[in-house]
């Protein structure tokens with residue numbers, strides 16, 4: 001049997017970290033998904049039962065036909081009755097199946113909705129460890145497996161169980177001894193099922209994990225598509241993705257092996273039961289203890305009894321796949337997520353006074369097994385104006401932003417915004433005060449307008465026009481064929497690097513931030529774009545607090561104050577002139593490649 005905490009098969013830290021789900025918990029989750037639909041399940045089950053009952057009348061009617069035939073009577077009535085029973089049974093069973101299928105689709109939708117909601121609310125450190133491709137496969141293919149469970153498997157299980165019981169009752173009425181012979185053979189299959197089912201589940205879980213891995217690998221190649229081509233790495237990347245696909249195939253084949261074994265067992269048991277009943281029943285007919293028509297009817301019931309066994313085994317196999325899918329879906333549900341918070345209203349122009357930031361002895365590391373990144377960082381950014389953070393690469397500057405946004409929590413020390421500890425701000429309210437422009441200025445697939453209003457969906461046309469003018473994007477919009485409605489391509493590839501940065505800044509400005517966090521691009525901009533950006537930032541700093549991670553000398557010379565970081569500590573602060581006079585590292589930064597002179 002699979003045990004709680006089965007090792008999924010790869011020893012990477014991310015895999016080890018994820019919470020595993022035991023058999024019983026997986027069943028509970030699966031049943032929780034079905035519970036809201038129990039009425040539909042019951043109705044679908046009852047219709048299937050009615051369909052099965054109509055089917056169960058068949059052997060009895062067949063017996064009547066044979067008896068009537070033997071007695072030289074007319075067979076028209078019984079044959080017509082038989083046909084009507086078959087038709088009615090099929091229609092009723094189809095209606096039951098439709099209900100169950102519809103229920104399956106509803107369950108898949110609900111689980112996708114929950115999963116997507118959960119993924120988007122996961123804490124940033126969890127997403128740092130996960131791979132987007134694997135997440136996609138969980139939302140897509142794992143939930144699809146769930147549907148198979150809720151439709152095919154449940155429908156067959158419910159219908160099969162009813163048919164089995166009905167046939168057993170009819171057979172008990174007809175001949176208890178022969179039923180005993182049949183059930184003895186059936187018991188063998190049941191034992192086999194109990195042994196095989198957990199193996200199918202494990203193999204299926206591994207197959208799904210391999211599929212997730214394949215998604216991750218393909219995602220990796222697509223995310224760096226141009227680099228893959230420029231590096232001539234198409235063949236190597238194809239090989240990596242294919243290796244994961246091959247792994248999925250191998251694991252799928254292992255699952256298929258167990259499934260086939262179960263199928264062989266079911267089929268053999270049907271044959272064995274048939275032969276045993278034929279042998280014992282034949283002897284009883286020969287000795288005159290049983291009529292031949294009764295034996296024929298019994299043999300027909302035998303098929304009604306054993307055919308659902310095949311169905312039930314198949315359903316249980318599907319259920320094992322479904323349980324594997326539930327396990328993978330639940331792994332995400334068990335990861336720490338941010339609290340659900342209604343998005344706070346955007347600050348109004350009047351109420352959006354600039355806020356300051358204070359870091360007091362902040363100690364932070366990204367993970368327990370990673371080195372400390374901030375060794376007691378202390379600095380103060382007063383409300384309003386522009387403060388620049390400078391320092392060599394890896395000094396911990398971007399980490400300051402991650403902590404302010406509460407993507408990560410400081411291990412020690414305190415961070416306050418507007419004089420209030422950030423842990424005391426409701427998360428939604430905290431983030432609504434902030435505008436954040438990442439260094440690589442991500443632009444999302446969609447139109448230019450969608451990108452601009454991404455953080456402020458209620459922004460008016462006038463506000464958009466103002467943000468465009470401030471970021472000098474108005475020229476671009478005029479040139480674009482569809483203006484604001486022009487699609488910008490996947491990750492904004494249809495825009496230039498400078499345009500993407502300005503779009504990201506305009507997007508942040510439309511949120512009317514009380515504190516703008518700007519991670520300056522390290523890439524060299526042309527002189528015109530660079531001047532424009534500098535003007536924009538200087539203008540914004542007159543209205544709000546701007547904290548900029550500066551990579552350019554021109555940015556720091558325009559800043560009201562500068563904080564110099566080195567290896568996770570603040571080593572100096574002051575104005576450009578003060579620091580040039582007093583701090584050797586700053587002097588070096590200003591004179592060398594760390595701060596690019598433009």
Ligand SMILES: Nc1ncnc2c1ncn2[C@@H]1O[C@H](COP(=O)(O)OP(=O)(O)OP(=O)(O)O)[C@@H](O)[C@H]1O
Pocket residue numbers: 128366367370373391392393394395396397398399400
């Ligand atoms: N998500 C993360 N998980 C683990 N470690 C990280 C993560 N992000 C950054 N680090 C590590 O933390 C340290 C500080 O990184 P940070 O990005 O804050 O530096 P930085 O001063 O902004 O550098 P740069 O100027 O090159 O952007 C680096 O050593 C980096 O490897």
